[in-house]
């Protein structure tokens with residue numbers, strides 16, 4: 439009697455499903471790592487919405503990425519990709535220069551305010567150029583400040599029109615609509631088409647966890663470069679003194695380059711007072727100061743899953 443040898447059925451077996459799950463996990467891991475390498479970004483571990491992690495300078499080498507021509511013109515199945523047709527960075531080249539040694543990039547979020555003039559004067563006094571990530575204002579004094587930022591040689595970047603987290607992080611489209619409003623305002627008032635931006639709350643925060651990857655992908659597709667930070671100043675902490683802010687910045691400065699988060703806010707007198715200390719102390723240590731431009735390799739947060 440011939441006995442048929444029975445081979446256990448693989449498809450549908452426990453082993454099959456186990457392989458399927460392992461395959462899916464590995465696949466998504468490779469995909470996310472691949473994307474990070476592709477965009478030449480470093481991955482920072484985010485520990486809470488507004489905290490800053492230690493920069494890993496050696497994480498990834500800069501890579502070149504040039505988006506193909508005509509990306510903007512193609513009709514997409516995704517509605518938001520067809521909308522906001524003027525919202526493309528003039529240049530869509532993602533090649534970054536090698537990091538400069540001992541360089542400080544001061545960045546000021548949330549202006550313009552009645553503090554902006556003082557900040558600009560201090561920067562002038564020390565011959566320092568910085569970066570301002572601005573919000574939407576339509577009064578004449580604010581428009582003059584947008585122009586002053588540009589005229590005095592600083593970089594002007596987009597922060598947000600409304601700075602209303604609940605509103606802008608509702609969907610990719612609401613993010614883009616908000617971005618377009620401030621982008622157009624900067625362009626109309628200064629003649630500069632900003633191509634750098636900073637997310638309100640940083641690129642990964644409690645308001646955009648479900649959405650941040652999609653927003654980032656869309657903003658990169660449109661050619662914009664975003665910067666988180668690797669040096670916190672603590673200037674939003676209640677009761678922070680000017681010396682405490684300066685101490686924190688100086689102590690947190692990496693050997694190569696520091697992208698420093700500061701705020702241009704009407705009630706942040708202490709940030710303005712800290713500024714000369716920050717500049718003098720870092721210059722004494724041999725640091726130089728520069729404004730951001732799209733050749734500076736971005737410093738970006740990554741989301742740390744539970």
Ligand SMILES: [Zn+2]
Pocket residue numbers: 547548597601638639
């Ligand atoms: Zn902000």
